[in-house]
Amino acid sequence: FANDPEDLNLTSPVNRHHRVILTFPLVYCLSLLSRSLILIELLLQSINMNLKCNLLLLVICVVSLWADHCSCELFTAVIDIQKSLQQEQDLAVALEDYVSQEMVRLSSVKRFAETLKSRVKTDDTNSTDLTHPVYAYLMLKRLGVDWQEHVKGKKEELKNSFESRIQNLSLPGIEDVDGAMDAIVRLQDTYALPARMLSTGKVSHEFNFSKSIMTADECFAIALFAYTKGDLYHAKDWFSVALGQMGDRTISSQGLKRSRILDYLAYVLYKQGHLQEALALTNELLVLEPGHERALNNRAHFERQLANELAAGGPRRKGDTGSAEDEEAIRHNAPHREGWYASAEFQRYKRLCRGQLLPGDFESVASNKPLVCRYHRPHAYFYLAPVKEEIAHWRPLIVLWHGIIGTAETATIRQLAEPRLRRATVQDPATGRLVTARYRISKSAWLQSVLHPAIENLDRRIELLTGLSVASAEELQGPPLVCTKQLNKSIYSESNLFLQVVNYGLGGHYEPHYDFAHRREVNSFERAQGNRIATLLYYLSDVPAGGATVFTDLGVRLLPTRGSAAFWFNLKRSGEGEMLTRHAACPVLHGSKWVMNKWFHERDQEFRRPCSLDSNE
Ligand SMILES: O=C(O)CCC(=O)C(=O)O
Ligand SMILES: [Fe+2]
Structure with missing residues (x-):
């Protein structure tokens, strides 16, 4: 049978030359x-x-x-x-x-x-x-x-x-078109956006680009992209929209045949258990192309299956009916969602990104203190202009400091970073090497304090604000962790002040992670500077839609606003990693998200944040 459900690759109408179609702009x-x-x-x-x-x-x-x-x-x-x-x-x-x-x-x-x-x-x-x-x-x-x-x-x-x-x-290259399609599917998945809505350029209620209505060909290419990745759930959505965009036409202006869409859609529906619909579409295909060999085979196969089911007492439970529950089940069972993408944490991450908060989110387990906004004067420097502090979570403490960096400063830093941007990497825990990854889509640049007085000013300000020393803050981009082996302490104290500036890409995101290194990781920060004790995350731009920073274990969601910064300790006072600081950058739905990281290291903080005998503190 052409459509042996066990053998997706063999029966799939996709073959290598479809990659050429995928290169077209969509x-x-x-x-x-x-x-x-x-x-x-x-x-x-x-x-x-x-x-x-x-x-x-x-x-x-x-x-x-x-x-x-x-x-x-x-x-x-x-x-x-x-x-x-x-x-x-x-x-x-x-x-x-x-x-x-x-x-x-x-x-x-x-x-x-x-x-x-x-x-x-x-x-x-x-x-x-x-x-x-x-x-x-x-x-x-x-x-x-x-x-x-x-x-x-x-x-x-x-x-x-x-x-x-x-x-x-x-x-742009082929990888850019693929990256854009990947982004569309990711956004669709994270924010639960129907393909129909996206195809008209609508990513949220506020943003509706009527200029960007996708053609049948463009929708079809995204469908194929999802299909080749084994993501039948989204493939089906896009094939359906492509079919809708065809209207009554049997061939699009760019040569896409209606029969081709029907072929794929029928197959995907069949794979998802919607036999009746698959059969109806196959019949439609055969009206257009009566000699279509695979369709003829498929029709016979579908009819036999339906007859078998009827003989066995009607259609299978819910499933063939296309009910919402079934869709959800298929979604979870889809091959590429196994493991991490089907995990409870990933679902929680997406829920937080969507802003669907549940009771218990933002609430500290160990503290009944209410979340507050207050003026904060940690040092005489802030006496006349206190910092606007918003407590986002008590234990572990996560704060937002509003207006901590001025508009002119954010512009200067972005300008300095722009020519230095390189694709962001992550460290492979097994090898210690820096590699690019689909779960982190952004470019970053590393700026040294001496590069511009604006950065030096900022460093002084945050030292006074956090009470921490920036003398051991993050070093060099490539590769920071490996470098620690080669660099000695005196180099750190001389070239100590680095900032990581990040511009996110299309649907740019950074999936849940910790900022600190685990002991088992190769090249963990331990040697020269110690681990990343705290993170200061500046927001250098507003983000019109999406792009929140979320803490998946705490249910905390921070919305980027230009000039604000989030601060939290990654380590407990004992030096152990605070496992509740797992966090992520949600995919950017609309806009260009700029952030800047200042990672403080343990070294030099000995007297500023002394150890505690309480292992939980
Ligand atoms: O951009 C964000 O919201 C978070 C970024 C982040 O967690 C990181 O760069 O480590
Ligand atoms: Fe992070």
Whole structure:
């Protein structure tokens, strides 16, 4: 059977060449890429058919160029995506130039072909003549070299000049389109957004981009993306929307066939146990393409299954009916959700991101103290301008300090960080190596205090505010943990003040984690500076939708506001990690989220935050 439910890969209508389709632009947040490709398509249509093949090559060449040269992972920082918008015009001009040069070249090739043809007609050379060395030489030259020079030489020349021109642009790559699709599906999953809503550019009640209505092709590509990842739940949603966007058409303007969507959708429905619906769609497909072999097989298979079920006493319990409960069950059973993504913690994380608070959230187990907002004067420095402190949680203490960093300061820091942004990494606990990961989508830059007086001022302010020393605060980006082995104490006290500035990407997030290192981790912070005793997380931007910082074990949700900072101790006074500080950055739904981390280390805090004999403190 084509549709053996045990064998997804074999029966799946997806094959490798679908990856090409996946490279097409689909997501409004990468609309520049989408428009570039539409431009290519328009150029294709507007010129004569002879050029079509040639230009198809051009498209392939552009796509492969993107794949080759762009390892910059634009999707991992919104600021980079914004910058690449400027490239669109340059790409359009480069393509237009290339097309006109190609047209000149092709007309010369055409002329050459005509000359050859007329020569053949008038030439009376016969095979005996070719025993003559001069005749033979002329003929061999003509056929061996001359035509190649005419056709191949110029082509290479044009292609190379076009390629080098394109290489100077930092265009998005295939990984960016994949990253954008991944982001869409992540946002959909985290914030429980229906594909229909997203397809019209609506990510929340406040944000509705009517400019960004997705076409059937664009929805289909996201569906395929989810499908290839084994995420049938979201694939089904997007295939359905793609079908809806087709209206009555049997083929879209970009060549997507209705039958193809029906094929996938029927299969996904079947995999989810919705036999009746799968059969209905397969029948619809067969009306369009009566000879469709897989559909014929499938129909027979579905009918047999339905008959078996009927014989066994009607449809299976809930499940074939597409009820909400069943959807939920499928969602949990979907292959890619096993383990972590199906865990209670991940569900709690998503709930907190959505802002669905439950009784007990924000409440300290060990304290009945009410949460308060107050003016805080930890030092005489703050006498005239007290800090606006909001207690978000008592034990462990998590506070928000509002207006702790000015708008001009946030702008300066963002400017300093921008050219230094690199894809954020995480440490592989087993090897100690820094690696990129899907669970952390952002770019970060490390700024030294001496870089700008604004940072030095800030450091002084936070030393007075937290009572902690910044002398052992985080060192160098690459790789900070490994570096601790090589750096000695004197280096720390000289180049001590580093800040990590982060710009999140599309749907950018950082899944639940601890900021402190576990003892079992290779290269844990222990050696030179000690572990990360506390975190100060500055918010350098507002985030219009999404992007909250959530503490999954405490049920605490902090909303970023430009100029505020969150502070908490990662370690107990005994030096043990505070396991309740597990926290995460929720996916950014809309906007460009900037944060800055200051990680304080244990060293130099001995007298500022002395140990306690109480192991719980
Ligand atoms: O951006 C946030 O909200 C949290 C960031 C964070 O936890 C981190 O960078 O370690
Ligand atoms: Fe963190």
